[in-house]
Structures are given as C-alpha cells and as structure tokens.
Amino acid sequence: MSERIIKGLPPSFHQSFPPERRHLASLLAAATQGLTGTVEAISEHTAIPTGKSSGKVVPHLKYLQCMGMLRSANASAGVYQLSPTLLGQAVFVEDPLLQEQLTQLILHLMLAQPVGGASVWHWLFGRSRIALGSRFSPDEVTAFLALEFGNSSSIPGPLFTTYRESASLAMTGMLTGEKNELTRGCLPYLEEHFWGYAYCWMHSWEQVAPNDQQLPLAQLEVQTAFADLAAWTRQQFDGFLSWAVDQRILRVDRQTGSPLLMKTASSAELVSKIYSDVL
Numbered sequence: 001m002s003e004r005i006i007k008g009l010p011p012s013f014h015q016s017f018p019p020e021r022r023h024l025a026s027l028l029a030a031a032t033q034g035l036t037g038t039v040e041a042i043s044e045h046t047a048i049p050t051g052k053s054s055g056k057v058v059p060h061l062k063y064l065q066c067m068g069m070l071r072s073a074n075a076s077a078g079v080y081q082l083s084p085t086l087l088g089q090a091v092f093v094e095d096p097l098l099q100e101q102l103t104q105l106i107l108h109l110m111l112a113q114p115v116g117g118a119s120v121w122h123w124l125f126g127r128s129r130i131a132l133g134s135r136f137s138p139d140e141v142t143a144f145l146a147l148e149f150g151n152s153s154s155i156p157g158p159l160f161t162t163y164r165e166s167a168s169l170a171m172t173g174m175l176t177g178e179k180n181e182l183t184r185g186c187l188p189y190l191e192e193h194f195w196g197y198a199y200c201w202m203h204s205w206e207q208v209a210p211n212d213q214q215l216p217l218a219q220l221e222v223q224t225a226f227a228d229l230a231a232w233t234r235q236q237f238d239g240f241l242s243w244a245v246d247q248r249i250l251r252v253d254r255q256t257g258s259p260l261l262m263k264t265a266s267s268a269e270l271v272s273k274i275y276s277d278v279l
Helices: 021-032 039-046 057-066 086-094 101-111 119-127 138-149 159-164 191-208 217-224 226-230 234-246 267-273
Strands: 007-009 115-118 175-177 182-184 214-216 250-253 260-263
Touching: 007 057, 007 119, 021 039, 021 057, 021 086, 039 057, 057 101, 057 115, 086 101, 086 267, 101 115, 101 191, 115 119, 115 191, 119 138, 119 159, 119 226, 138 159, 159 175, 191 217, 191 226, 191 234, 191 267, 214 217, 217 226, 217 260, 226 234, 234 250
Parallel strands: 007 115
Antiparallel strands: 175 182, 214 260, 250 260
C-alpha cells in the first residue's frame, strides 16, 4: 500500500490571521479581473489592510491558493499575477460573496486536502480520528499537532477561530463547542452537495496519485483521507459511493472483495455541476 503523501502549506503561512470571507471574496473578484500588482497595489484595490512588515493580503492569497481558488499565490519580483482556477471561476459566478454553506464546505475540504492544502488543517481533520476521536480539548489538539510540527506559536494559530467566527467558516459546522471541549463535525449528508464533495475528492485523488486512474478504495483512503474528512458512517459513505457510480464519476469493481475504484471523470469535468442541484 502506498505511503501517505502530505504536502501542504506550513503552519505559519497565515501569519496568525484567520480567513475572512470578505477578504477572500475581494481577492477572488480581483483575480477574475486578472489583477497584477504588488501587495500594496492589491491592498489598495481590495481594501484589505496591509503594512510594511505584515498584513492580511498575503495570508489571504495563500488561503485562496490552498482552497483551490487561485492558480498561485507566489510573487515574482514582488508582483503578484492573480488568476482564478476553474473552481474559482465557478464559485465567483455562483456565489461571489462565499455565503452558501456548500461553498464554505468546499473551501474547508480543499483547505484540509493532503496535497496543496494547509498541513495543520489536514492533520486535524484528516489524520486525528484515532488519536483524538470526535471530541477533544484545545490543549489535546495543540499537543497532537505538536507531535507532527513541533512546538510553535503558529500552532494551532487561527484554526479554532476559523470555525468559531461567522465571518469565517463557522457555517460549515466542522468544528464546534466551547472553550474546553470541541466537537468535530461531519459533512452535511445532502445530495444537493454531492457534486461539490465529489469535486473535492476527485481533485485530491489527482493530486496524490496523478498517474493512477484506478486504486483500491482502502489505498485511496490512506492517501486522501476523504472518508475521515467527511466523518460519515460507513452506510452514508457507501450511499455517496453509489451516487458517484450512478453519475458516472466512478466505476467500482468488487470482484476481488476489496472495492477497486476506477475514475471515469476528472475534477475539471465536475466543476460545472457543483451548484447544479443546489436550490
């Protein structure tokens, strides 16, 4: 079985700032306009505050990158060229202010993907089920993350705030609770959301195993951790898998006993359908 491939942005990428949807939306709008400029120019265009040594522009560019909305958040000679991905274009058309629950769930799933996401998010939501269970204290989370990343002021950083503030991703319900006890949520099991979930799953597959059109389900789960990110029951996951087969996203061969998945649609082919069932 292949080893896990985990390659996300480091714990300090956010500079202690949580993702604010209004800033994400402003940058996404600027990206669809093809904005090119320095941090100061982007700040002036979007009204996102920045300073000489720190500010919210660069962290939010990096959030959008690991949320799969921007092609790159890296500057060349101090100049950023903002360009949206196919997902970013679709989200901007359907939900430019990032207000829909499905949109925020997609942002969460992309943020927590193993390759291209944010490493701390992936470790908490995708790799801590056995160690932490579904309920835990903030101190337990911090200790768990420190085992992987070492003791750092960047851990847990704005992780908890992200899911506590309505201006961020609280609507997802993926992390709730009081100061001393937190509860990990599960993806709302709504068929109208399934196209969005399928996009995130296929995108993650393409990132962790770009040359594999078929993989055993157990191996794919080791590499993407999608089932742990969803936090569904086995029956719910099987229902989602059956839906994906019905929609010709996957084929499943169960002749070997262990399900073998064959990918029959790319994430790019799913983008246009993400909001198709949303009322």
